[in-house]
Amino acid sequence: MKKALRKLTMASLMMGAMLFLFTTNSSAQEDWTVPANYKTMKNPKAGVSDAGNVGKALWDKHCKSCHGKEGFGDGTKAEELDTELSDFSTDEVQSQTDGELYYKAIIGRDEMPNFEKKIPSEADRWLLINYIRTLKK
Ligand code: HEC
Structure with a gap:
């Protein structure tokens, strides 16, 4: 159970990081x-x-x-x-x-x-x- 929770936390952290990168990048001029x-x-x-x-x-x-x-x-x-x-x-x-x-x-x-x-x-x-x-x- 604990292991699953840790996995879930890791996954959401990664999702958050990806979302952050994506949104900050979208304002740069292409x-x-x-x-x-x-x-x-x-x-x-x-x-x-x-x-x-x-x-x-x-x-x-x-x-x-x-x-x-x-x-x-x-x-x-x-x-x-x-x-x-x-x-x-x-x-x-x-x-x-x-x-x-x-x-x-x-x-x-x-x-x-x-x-x-x-x-x-x-x-x-x-x-x-x-x-x-x-x-x-
Ligand atoms: C509503 C806001 C707005 C107005 C009003 C506006 N611009 Fe812009 N302009 C932008 C934005 C936003 C960009 C960047 C667009 C992009 O990279 O997709 C830009 C980019 C430019 C660029 C390219 C700059 C570069 O880095 O190569 C030029 C040149 C430019 N505008 C000239 C003008 C001129 C001249 C006028 C008036 C006739 C004008 N703009 C009016 C928002 C505006």
Whole structure:
């Protein structure tokens, strides 16, 4: 009888450990699969100055609530999300091509919303990508 009880305790401990690993792991960001045509997309606004501050205005309106004012991943809505937010000031984000950032920012996936309808202008989208570049450390 005692032996059976011990076995049962062991089994539930293991189950608990597995559940713990599973739930903690589920919040980590998985690698994105960015289609090749996006990855190499040319930024038509590369090096263009944004006199009207369109990029910043779009960031503040649509992105800041989750990603934070400076892209640190500390927006007011960040805590409600299951997915970890990356820090936009780091190489992890800044080393990506404009096309990769464009795909993630405009097409999105899961908790990262799609912005094709909310930001319909192609030119504005690229000014927003340029703004993301200014968040670099
Ligand atoms: C509702 C919260 C939310 C809003 C609003 C939001 N995002 Fe995100 N964003 C996320 C989440 C969550 C992820 C991570 C998604 C994943 O990995 O599956 C993400 C990921 C990203 C990434 C990829 C970062 C990386 O590590 O490669 C980019 C780029 C991005 N967002 C840009 C934007 C831009 C630009 C806007 C505004 C137009 C925006 N996001 C608005 C939640 C949000």
